[in-house]
Each structure stands twice: as C-alpha cells, then as structure tokens.
Amino acid sequence: QSVLTQPPSVSEAPRQRVTISCSGSSSNIGNNVVNWYQQIPGKAPKLLIYYDDLLPSGVSDRFSGSKSGTSASLAISGLQSEDEADYYCAVWDDRLNVVIFGGGTKLTVL
Amino acid sequence: EVQLAESGGGLVQPGGSLRLACAASGFTFSSYEMNWVRQAPGKGLEWVSYINSGGSTIYYAASVKGRFTISRDNAKNSLYLQMNSLRAEDTAIYYCVRAGADGILFDYWGQGTLVTVSS
Numbered sequence: 001q002s003v004l005t006q007p008p009s010v011s012e013a014p015r016q017r018v019t020i021s022c023s024g025s026s027s028n029i030g031n032n033v034v035n036w037y038q039q040i041p042g043k044a045p046k047l048l049i050y051y052d053d054l055l056p057s058g059v060s061d062r063f064s065g066s067k068s069g070t071s072a073s074l075a076i077s078g079l080q081s082e083d084e085a086d087y088y089c090a091v092w093d094d095r096l097n098v099v100i101f102g103g104g105t106k107l108t109v110l
Numbered sequence: 111e112v113q114l115a116e117s118g119g120g121l122v123q124p125g126g127s128l129r130l131a132c133a134a135s136g137f138t139f140s141s142y143e144m145n146w147v148r149q150a151p152g153k154g155l156e157w158v159s160y161i162n163s164g165g166s167t168i169y170y171a172a173s174v175k176g177r178f179t180i181s182r183d184n185a186k187n188s189l190y191l192q193m194n195s196l197r198a199e200d201t202a203i204y205y206c207v208r209a210g211a212d213g214i215l216f217d218y219w220g221q222g223t224l225v226t227v228s229s
Contacts, residue, residue: 045216098169
C-alpha cells in the first residue's frame with residue numbers, strides 16, 4: 001500500500017472532464033512539489049505535469065494540476081480515447097528520504 | 111531528441127546476478143542526474159536508485175540496498191545497474207530515467223528492460 005493514495009480507477013465519457021486525486025501527508029505533498037506521469041498501456045511512463053501545475057512542452061493544455069494542503073489533483077478536460085492510461089502522482093518524502101509514487105489510477109474513457 | 115535505451119534484462123535464477131545498461135543520446139549525459147525506476151508486472155512504479163552527474167552521490171531504495179549498485183560512465187554516455195542476490199520480488203521492467211534540475215523530476219524515460227527472476 002502506497003504512502004500516496006490514488007483511486008484505483010476512474011471513468012468518464014468522451015468530451016467530459018475528470019479529476020484524479022492524490023492524497024498524502026505533511027512529509028510529502030504538504031511540503032514538496034508534485035509531479036504526474038501518464039503511462040499508456042504497454043509504454044513507458046511520460047512526464048505529464050511537474051512542480052504541481054506546470055505543463056512540459058508538447059503536453060496538451062487539456063491537462064492541468066493543482067495542490068491544496070496534503071492533496072494534489074490532476075484534471076483532464078475534453079476527454080479523448082487516447083487519454084486512456086494509468087496516471088501516477090510522485091513526490092519527495094522528507095521522512096522516508098525517497099521519491100514515492102502513488103499506486104496509480106486507471107482512466108477509462110467510456 | 112533525448113533517447114534512453116536499456117539493455118541487459120532477461121531470465122535469471124534466484125540468487126543470481128544481472129547487469130543492466132542504459133545508452134543515452136540526444137543530450138549532454140554528463141550534466142544530468144539519473145535514476146532507475148522499476149515496475150513489477152501489473153503493479154505500480156517504484157524508484158530504485160539515483161546517481162548524480164559526476165557519480166559521487168548515490169542513493170538506493172531500502173528494498174535493493176546492499177544488493178544493487180548503480181554506476182555511470184560519462185565518457186560512454188552510459189548508466190548501469192549491477193543487480194546481485196536477485197529475488198523473485200525483483201521481477202520487473204527496469205526503466206532508465208533522466209532527472210530534471212532537482213534530481214527527482216523524471217523528465218525522460220527509456221522503454222525499459224524486463225528482468226525475470228525465477229527458477
């Protein structure tokens with residue numbers, strides 16, 4: 001069981017908006033920046049959001065990140081079938097002194 | 111274009127050893143910190159090890175400390191992971207990952223190499 005809690009799965013219809021939560025504690029999310037990774041089935045993970053809410057070059061602005069207290073969220077608007085993937089949050093943990101990943105959330109576009 | 115190409119994975123018996131390699135191209139390898147991250151079949155991501163640009167600072171996950179050794183050869187643009195005393199629970203895809211400015215922002219990932227530990 002991960003130190004960071006994500007819902008195992010979420011689903012939504014095309015063109016709708018979905019959010020994925022990542023819950024942590026004061027030793028990780030509450031004190032450090034959060035990064036998000038997208039992993040399409042059979043592929044390597046890809047950086048999606050960094051430093052809580054910044055988009056790497058080339059990533060669609062349909063993706064956005066936010067953070068409040070000890071929780072972070074990833075939002076995807078205008079859902080498309082190509083967004084079906086696993087999404088992971090990641091953050092440094094001050095108590096464990098390692099980078100920790102959330103358990104991952106599988107997004108299904110209905 | 112940044113490229114990271116892992117090699118060296120395969121089937122190994124419990125207690126055996128394996129050396130993974132990662133060939134980097136498309137960026138100044140010697141300027142970047144690097145990591146290994148693994149993913150067990152059907153499971154999530156787990157950070158394994160970190161090495162700074164010069165190779166002088168190294169960290170390991172508790173699950174591999176004392177058994178795995180990370181190293182790099184900047185002249186050859188290559189990253190390595192020597193894995194000894196392998197266990198069934200080490201079975202995973204191992205990804206070579208470049209780190210951004212803070213060392214923990216994983217900005218580029220290789221395609222991974224599968225390590226299977228089984229008798």
